[in-house]
Amino acid sequence: MKDYFDSSDSIIALSSGSLGKSAISVIRISGPIEPGILVKYLSINGPIEPRRAYFSKLYDESNKLLDEVVLTYFAAPSSYTGENVYELSVHGNPLNIKRIIRFLIDKLDLRDAAKGEFSYRALRNKKLSLNQIEGLDLVLNSDSGFAIDSGLELLSGNIDTDYDSLRKSYLKLVSLLEVVINFSDDIGEKESLDLFKVEFYNFKNYAHLLKGRSSVDGDSLIKPKVVLYGKPNSGKSTFFNRILKRDRAIVSEIEGTTRDYISENLYINDINFEIIDTAGIRETDNLIESKGIDFSNNLLKRSFYRVCLCKEVPSDISVFDLVIKSHSSYGSIEPINNGPIGPNPSGPIGPSPSGPIGPSPSGPIGPNPSGPIGPNPSGPIGPNPSGPIGPSPSGPIGPKFNEVIFNSESSRFIVEADLTDINDDFDEFIKRLIFFKFEQSILNSPIVVPRHRNVISKLNLLIDDFSNLLELEKDFGIISSEISNMGALIEELIGQVRVDDVLDNIFANFCIGK
């Protein structure tokens, strides 16, 4: 980063793709360098105007042709980095590109750009905000459509409406705090204190809303993991192969065949899911296998969609999204008690009332009668025979497998099937269930950028501590200090909260003075 601060350098880098053969590659230059210096090596007559494309020959110092290029010049400050920017489209042979870059570095006194330096300069010159840079990172470096959409949203500079509500609520909270401290003579002691407390709970709600949106693991949405669980020999690998339509996992009749975990990409409607076959979970002395089991328990915490394969339905299925009771022709049917991944009340998708996707009345997939996949007979994919993708044999895509039960207690589907003897409709049905959950999760606009998630989590910790303090502490010096700490975090998240904003807010809303 230290080099970045030296802005007197002009920098150069290949901006398009990696160095492989391609028809055209784009080389980008940014810095104080003037077009007149570049034009010496080009066949263009006269000055280069900004924002026009020039077809030109590029010569070296001895007038030897280097390449035919298309040059576009963006004059500072109206460019991506805010500096003078040149984009040279050259022929995409890696040798050609290297030769041209080396030549330009030599003759124009440039240097190789460090990774991300163009964007860094854009940030420094306020052409992009930190939020936008983070968006750009998502757009460039992620391979899921959802992540790209989130990135574009950030990149377009839209301030998240919930962030804005949080900021406005904070301003109001601080204003009311100032009213309590400075103007309770005018407003009334009790009145101003009550207003302050009410606004604090509003503020807390906004912060919790953001916490909800960031508690779905961002990674789990950028490349959501579909994880298969189940006792040994319950048919996980068979299911895995079915859904991928090829033999990837080793399938055998011997328990514990899958000792490590195997993962593959699974595309559903252009979203890249990662499907993972975990180690068969059973008590074991085998070291390798027990490591595999630890790993699958860890995965449980970070997975997006959990499928339980079993021969007997466990008593608590609330940790899973889907339960498949298989009649595999392999192996023998054994009774299943409560497995080691049994009911975990604090689990990320457990039935916690405040959990983001728990069965909260207003939660997107909660057991609310009007919820989209709630047990309501009229729900879109509820177990209603007339539902669009309902598992009814007469439905439009009703799969022809043995039985689908909707367990209303846990609001989960339990599918009974012989995995070796069912048709593609079954796979299609499972994919739709997975995708439906994905769509629902995105509806809640999850916050995926790690920095934001981190700040939001810190803010919520601070707020929850403060809620307890507010019961005990009557010292408004301390209260205002704690609230100012929250302000520092909000500033970190979205930018400036100024004293003048606070005072403006006070005078706009309260009647104060001599």
Next chain:
Amino acid sequence: MFDIIVVGGGHAGIEACHIASKFNLKVALITLSSVDIGSAPCNPSIGGIGKGQVVREIDCLGGLMGKIADMSGIQYRILNDSKGYAVQSTRVQIDKELYAKNATKLLESIEGISIIRDKVLSISKDEHFCVSTREDIYKSKKLIITVGTFLNGKLHCGNESFEGGRIDAEKSDGLVDIFSNIKIRNVRFKTGTPPRIKKSTINFDKLIEQKSDPETVNFHILHDQNRIIEQKSCYLTHTNENTINIISENKEKSPMYNGQISGTGARYCPSIEDKVFRYPDKDNHHIFVEPEGLSTDLYYPSGISSSLPKDVQLEFVNTINGLENAEIVKYGYAVEYDVIDTTNLNSGLEYIDIPGLHFAGQVNGTSGYEEAAGQGLIAGIHASMEVLGKVAPNLSRNDSYIGVMIQDLITNRRDEPYRLFTSRSENRLSIREDNTHLRMIHYREKMNINDSFDEYLKKLKEESEFLSNFIQNTSLDLREVLDYCDKTHKILEKLEKRIFVSDILKVPSVDPVDFLKYILKKSNIKCSFPTIRTCAISSKYLGYIDKNSNYTRKISRVDKMKLDHNKLLASNNISFECKQRIKKVRPETFNDLKNINGIRQATLAFVASGSY
């Protein structure tokens, strides 16, 4: 030939010439004969939230305001009494007549100060300043202008309007006429005052009485806990629907609303007309009925400042509970006046283009006696030390409200009169009334006056260091603590066998000052009350102050970044317009730069990256 001439004998002028005399300089105070020195033309009180802190800062720097306020104080109150030590402030109701008398007497008794009762007609500067009055011509090395609301003053009361600085005093001419080359703001400021009510016509039985609080610590640090003069009560009442109706019906008669007044008033100090028209839903406004003195018959109804016609004023006053038969002795009025552009001043409040010329007080667009006095003191210290060829200390916004005010003033133009709020400071937990002496001592040392007052402050500081040590390093037996709890019926949670004094002071339900007093008494340690109070409170807040600085460190690290403004001015990456502003303000830190009005985001980003 004087070292310093001060024009204007208000609260700023008093401090300026008094502190100059402490440096053994020869000072002249030129003030209108028709106006008392240290008169209080509006509310009869000194202090208040944020302002109480300023009075104590002035006091510990060697100023007069706290001393005179005590000598004339007739009711004491701690504001925010129940809301914790950090946000508490002292307010003293004063006997206005006594205040002016005491101020005059004090100044007259100082040998170095010549009081000249005359009106300034013109000012010029060659080698020295040359001040022409009606009677004479005076010369000085430095000049401090503290003319309050008198510059081109214009008064309004209903449709009557006339020239003057106050209802009973002539105005001074526009500063531009007296002294060309001075840039005034092209906006005029406005302020107002309520009607005064005759004591014998108030029905006190219907009002809520507020007695003077004997516990409140006197302003002047050398005064003991006893009050100097007799104490009086204030009273509380409210407006009602009828009050509001009368004002609403007479909207077109209000100079504020019919266009007669163009000046901008402060939003925090609205007239009753403002309140009614801006907040139509509220009809219950608090009114504090405050005595203007011990012997005077005047009461000041705080909260109903007005420039409505006289008959309307009387009509609405008589709708108020307890004031049904009240008679008005002096009617309320509004005053408009010129203010100078404070972004032309440096941190010594010196006009940058005319070295040696300082401005302080309401002429700088502030409101309040305390703000004025604070500026007068700073201008006085700087002018004096320049005469002596020394470098005056600049008060930092990190450890003083005066510092906050000065920095706000010189970096920013305001659209309304400036008043201190505690929220303007970033360090409310550490800039408190109780620790003022510890915050000011290093400035006093730099002033290098070295009199008995400095000795006293030094003693307090040593005592504080001893006591802080005691608090951090002394652990108590659980029984000692429980003894205290039994006495005060307070519950301590999670007690261990031995517990540090500093830990107990942090417990929310324990009053730190009371507990520390108790423990010191048991341990037979004698300390002065200011030291006990400060150390106990500081110890309570210590953890929170640290926590806060952790959270704000990231922001303040950039803010504290030192800047070389010459380098900024030489940079090719800063716009001409921004350079103009940088040239004027001469920011020393990034925070100074950030606070300059109209500085461009791109410039800030450029400078923040360290690449200039």
